[in-house]
């Protein structure tokens with residue numbers, strides 16, 4: 088076998104309008120300047136030490152669903168991807184061609200979900216997710232970002248939400264869902280801007296845009312549990328963050344500040360977030376650090392944990408259980424990101440009578456391949472996710488069940504695509520779906 | 533040659549130790565200072581308890597997903613590093629040098645065990661080299677630096693074997709052993725062998741972040 | 752089919768590793784290298800006190816060595832001592848008294864005095880270094896027969 092048998096990203100280039108446009112505007116000098124500015128200016132010891140101490144032992148290859156799905160192709164292994172991107176940039180001091188940046192952007196934005204499964208495989212403790220994020224940071228500063236995700240980032244800067252939702256459309260959507268829900272629970276309210284409420288409920292912009300029934304369901308659950316909650320009426324309501332994933336940290340900082348300050352202004356005790364993984368990551372783990380908070384000015388609670396509280400405190404009572412067998416997909420951002428694997432299980436077992444575990448499971452679960460902004464890179468890269476997660480399809484099929492509980496929006500999108508492509512005959516459910524279906528609703532008309 | 537040998541075990545040994553100790557101290561101190569300047573958003577989470585927990589896990593063969601998924605590397609790397617450290621500290625020949633130079637009597641390995649460990653390390657260097665040549669996932673990411681560090685280990689150990697077994701010109705082998713050993717010592721802080729200095733920190737950080745922020749095992 | 756989550760190289764790797772380890776273990780079965788010391792005519796130094804000997808006896812042909820090294824004064828090696836047992840070039844030399852009579856073989860058990868092995872090494876290697884003549888590497892003296 089020759090050393091050149093794997094040419095890596097060069098042989099799987101995918102056309103993307105913004106990558107093409109961005110790369111066309113680059114010069115070698117500009118690349119070198121930006122690479123230095125990021126690797127020497129923004130980053131420091133962490134990046135340098137990771138580069139120096141990655142032993143090139145290849146132990147991480149087995150970790151990554153991309154690598155597993157491509158039969159062990161080394162150009163998809165975590166270290167193989169770092170080698171083609173950051174390690175190469177550091178080795179050359181940023182002296183690479185604009186064309187190289189195209190491939191690096193494609194790898195960093197579409198061939199790594201920043202899911203950190205590889206952390207469990209690396210004896211040295213190299214954080215591939217961090218390294219890939221720094222590659223994205225460079226690409227962002229070079230203006231080489233895939234079109235679709237860049238558009239969502241533009242939406243964030245234009246509207247402070249991800250989906251170009253206008254201020255009045257947001258309020259409209261909430262009032263509309265309140266209206267609908269009152270058909271079922273006549274006394275139901277979606278409280279706006281209620282100062283001093285126990286918690287602020289925040290969601291991602293795709294909820295009002297495409298999945299308004301989730302707001303309906305949440306409102307019914309909270310209303311019937313009798314909790315003291317509120318939703319914000321002005322920008323800051325969207326907790327999602329594609330800027331975190333494009334590498335636009337300045338904008339990420341503005342978004343997170345806006346979200347936290349909204350909660351502080353309303354003097355709520357906590358922020359409860361809908362069933363989304365990446366948004367949780369941005370608020371719980373990344374945005375706060377950029378803003379200089381070690382932890383959070385207002386406590387952050389993910390839905391999984393909140394539902395667990397409602398069930399264990401008896402605020403929600405179940406009228407029935409979901410009888411069909413289900414399996415649990417552990418979303419990286421709330422499991423490897425927050426350790427909610429036990430609570431997720433307790434809630435799922437409370438709701439479902441027959442739970443079949445995947446293998447591997449819990450914090451070792453394989454990624455959905457949608458996260459890390461990969462699904463947000465849009466149609467040009469859909470095939471990357473499908474081919475890149477055959478391993479997940481095999482893992483799902485092996486459970487033999489038809490329902491996947493996945494408390495994360497990205498996971499839903501990614502898993503549905505895989506299920507459809509590999510004809511697995513399954514469908515995904517949020518915990519909110521199951522709770523709404525199974526709970527007692529004493530206030531129902 | 534005899535004078536070169538005397539020089540190597542005499543003044544040059546002082547130089548080698550000085551470069552190794554000074555270089556290591558400087559690398560760790562300057563890296564730590566840089567981390568405090570640029571990476572407070574990581575350093576802030578350092579936690580001794582979680583760091584120790586992660587280190588203990590990863591210092592135990594087969595106790596982590598990574599070790600279990602790579603059983604051959606696990607056996608190889610634990611044997612390799614253990615043998616290497618044992619030989620470095622307790623090879624009978626090394627003990628004589630400590631005893632001769634400083635009058636300190638350090639415990640040393642029985643000769644037979646030392647011989648076996650020496651051969652083991654040489655063969656394991658061969659195993660690592662084989663992986664680098666034959667396994668696509670390793671070959672694809674192997675750079676000259678990786679061959680250099682492998683050679684920096686293999687040469688001193690191979691010459692130690694030849695000198696000890698008195699194969700070839702003994703004075704030549706002994707001299708090569710001491711010189712290459714000193715080269716390795718001096719290179720340690722400045723090549724990928726610096727993983728011996730830095731990997732405790734990378735492990736500690738990963739353990740701290742997964743323990744303190746993510747509330748999730750990092751193994 | 753069960754989900755395959757391991758790359759195909761694992762088995763090959765294990766096989767190569769096992770071969771490697773087996774080769775190393777075979778060595779344990781080989782006879783030890785140390786050879787019994789020969790006493791005739793003072794051609795080696797292998798004091799009984801240091802038995803069992805882990806290395807080949809140090810070759811030392813008394814008369815040839817001293818001729819070559821032009822050592823006439825016995826006291827250069829068979830040094831005398833002061834009352835409290837320190838090396839003293841002025842004191843009468845000690846030929847006839849085995850080194851082991853004063854230098855304990857048991858390294859370090861006695862607080863004072865140079866242990867036997869260190870005494871030999873320092874005496875021989877020290878002089879060889881000082882004179883810039885004669886072997887100082889292990890195999891230079893402890894040569895296989």
Ligand code: HEM
Pocket residue numbers: 142143144210211605608609613616660661678681682685716725727728729731732
């Ligand atoms: C004392 C702390 C040390 C730690 C925690 C450590 C850890 C590791 C780890 C995790 C690996 C990667 C796994 C592998 O490829 O085997 C590795 C590889 C290696 N280590 Fe160490 N090591 C240490 C000290 C040393 C020393 C002192 C040396 C040599 C002077 C050394 C030489 C090597 C070499 C040559 C490799 C690469 C093997 C290959 O080519 O794959 N290590 N070490």
Ligand code: SF4
Pocket residue numbers: 140141142143144145146147148165166208209210211212213
């Ligand atoms: S990232 Fe870790 S596991 Fe992967 S090659 Fe580097 S040191 Fe080995």
Ligand code: SF4
Pocket residue numbers: 150151152153164165168198199200201202203204205206215216454
């Ligand atoms: S996709 Fe996940 S497992 Fe693969 S390299 Fe990225 S963080 Fe690691």
